[in-house]
Structure formats: structure tokens, C-alpha cells
Amino acid sequence: MNFSDKNVIITGGSAGIGLATVKTFIEKGANVLITGRNADTLRAASESINSPKLKTLSSDTSKLADISRLAETVAASGNRVDVLVLNAGIAKQYSIEDTTEEVFDDLYNINVKGLFFTLQKLIPHLSEGASVVLISSGVSVSGYAQMGAYAATKSAVDAIARTAATELADRKIRVNVVAPGLTDTPMNQQTPPDIKNAIAAAVPLKRIGQAEEIANAIVFLSSNEASYISGSYLAVDGGVTIRR
Template identity: 40%
Template sequence: MNTLTGKIALVTGGNSGIGYAAANELKQQGAQVIITGRRKEAVEKAATDLDVTGVVADQGQLAAVDELAAFVKDRYGKIDILIINAGVLGGASIVQATEEAFDTVFNVNFKGAYFTLSRFIPLLNDGGSVVFLSSNTVSMDGANSSIYSSSKAALNAIMRIAAVELAPRHIRVNSISPGPTQTEILKKAGNADDQLQQLNNWMIDRIPLKQIGKAEDVGKRVAYFSSDAASFITGAELIMDGGMSLKR
């Protein structure tokens, strides 16, 4: 289904995980796709595999966000779809939290996402779509998650306000909050294979549907929010976590 033919889409953090799956789905539905990431080799490989444009850009650095916006404006002029997906993990108990850990997470997940939206609003065509990748942790109160969860809760606040501000231009702004999803991010956090298996078992035990989510499924929902099928949806958060965040 080429429902996005003629559309230009930007996916931050599109070199792996959910971002990669979203870029692939957008591409399969006909969009012209640009992906970003911090790791040059990973971005180049993903861009080649997906047959899309790859740009090395660190969402945690405002100068890099400005350079990305300038590149896109110069090369494409305008875009139709903005997927703000890039993010990092980080957590500790509140009493053990450090300023360094706080700044690392918030610079990427909140400040970087905020200014990515800010810089790309002038480049979005009227009738376009913005999708934030948030987290189901926003709906939960797990210990040792205050920094990460707060950064994602801030994203949802931005999403709702942006939906109001951009409604006169018929630009829709929504967020998707995945639960545990099979991606590389946990491995990048330094977990060994046995630790990952223990973590998977722990998560599955707390998910009513008894399974870990698939990045491809989230990618399909990203494409849905980006299409005309969601033309009357804005300011919405879709939780995809197999029921994990339900109060039981």
C-alpha cells in the first residue's frame, strides 16, 4: 500500500530499533525517507540497507539539530512527516541520581526532542504529521525510573500543546508509548546475554499478553499516524505495551 507516496519523512534515531522499523514502514508505503543517528557507521549501513538518506546528527546537541534543519531545508525544502524517535535510557533511584545522568537523558529525550520540533515546524507542510516516541513508563511509577520517565512525560506534554498550536495548519501531533520492545537499546546499555534473558523474563511476567513487543508493530502505528487514515487524530497518546501499564 503506497499510501504515503509523494511524502517526505524524517526519522530521528532511524538507524536502529523502532526508528529503523518506522523508517522501513514509511519507505514501504511510498515515502521518501531521511534517517538520523549519532553513530556514523550505523547510520550509513542503515541508510544503505533501507535505501534512504542518512544524516549523522546527535539530537542531544542543539547545534547538530540546527545543522540538520539547515540540511533538510537546503536539500528538500519542506517535509511532510516528522518522527521524533531518538532517545537514550538512564536511571537510578532519586537519592543516587547524578547531574551528569540527568543531563544526558534530558538533553536527548527532552531538550533535543523539543528543539527538533521547534526547528522543523517551519519546514513542515500544512497538513503534515508529527509523531513522538514516548514510553509506557509515563503511565507507571517504577522505582529507579524517575529521570527517564520524567523525560518521556515531558514529551507527551509537548505533544499535546503542539497539537493545539499547529491545529490551524492542520498539522497533527501524536505520540506512541511502547512498552518492552525487542531492540538494541538494552544491549547498548551494557546488559550481558544472561542479564537480558532475566530482564525479558521479568518483563514478560508483568505483561498480561505475555510477550515482548515487536519494533515492526510500532513502525506500522507510526505510519498509520502519518497517513490520511489518521486525519482526525491529534493530541493522542497510543500505549503499546501488551497491557503492562494497566492497574491490576
């Protein structure tokens, strides 16, 4: 897979799955622009990648003004976007009974509204034949406890992807979903080891995922090798959704 001279945007590219995806794209020759809220985390990501091919932009995907700034940055560069990875997201675990309006709004503003309007504002900048990958989660098609609002945001992501795959097909733009299972990233730093072990035990491959394994799926779906794949939902979860 070769991404020489391809322009890639990854929202939430400063940590976890996004950062692993940046590394893989850069190794394959791409120019990559990443977003994130925290300037220190963006700087640390930039230092760890240490490549002139990586650019960063401090941008909160839940703020429409920040999304517009991202689109203006792309327009000012004069470059088309060949790959767009809509990855920025947060997770919060509450039962339906314990979910407050604030928790619900945070999840929806970042995972759904932010993703939707980032896609909308960048559609005019996508090249013919571009690839868009939306990061969902296995919980979008499962029924885990404590995940009601988060899972609902990810089901919304799946729905947005299906519509986008249909609407953008006449420009030969492919749109796909990657749905990770539990993956070892900063998002899960606070998850106690015994909970992680219990989750791993329920996975057919008997372990949780690594960010690089999710990145490989994102990069594959963005490549010419996936030229006839659009509208797909790719579970990258060690087989856990077999049992849903």
C-alpha cells in the same frame, strides 16, 4: 496506506524502533531522512535498507548546532516535511537516590531538550496537514522503580506533544504520542533475559514488543487513515498500562 512522494524525517532512525519505522515508510513509497550520532550505524542502516529513497545525516539531537544543520539540510532540499518522527532517545536506569547530575543532564539533553528544539526548528518546514509523532514510553504514566529521571523525560515529551497539537492545529498538522512498552531493540541489549522474562510475564499479552509493532503504530498515526486523530497518546505495550 500510501506514502508515495511523502517526505519523512525520523530522528534516531539508524537502529531499533526508528530503523523498523524507516523500513515500513520506505515500503510504502516515502522518501526518508534519518539522523543518528554514529556514522557507522547510519551506514549500516543505509546498507540494510538499500534504497535511493533513504538519506542519512549524522546529527546529535542534544546539540543545537546539529539541529540547525538538520533544518538547513531540509531547507536546502526545497522539500516540505510531511511526517516528522521525534524518536531519538536514550534510557538509563537508576533509583532517584543514585541518579547523578550527569545522568540527569544526558537524559534531559537528548530526550527533552533535543526533541523540543528539533520540533521548533522543523516547524517552519512542515507541510500543511503534516503529521508529527513523538516517541514517549509507558513509563511516562507509570511508577516503575529505577526509572525516575527517564520517566520524567517522557512525561515532558507527552506535555510537549499536547502543546504542539494545540499550537499547530491551525495548519492542520496533527501531533500524536506513541508510548511503547518494553520492546526488543539494541536499547535493551544489556537487559538480562530473566529480567525481560519477568517483565513479559507482567504484560497481559505475555511477551515484550517487537520494533515492527511500534513502527506500525507510528506509520498509522502518520497516515491519512488517522486524519481525525490528534493529541492522542497511543500505548503500544501489549496492554501493560491497563494495570497502572
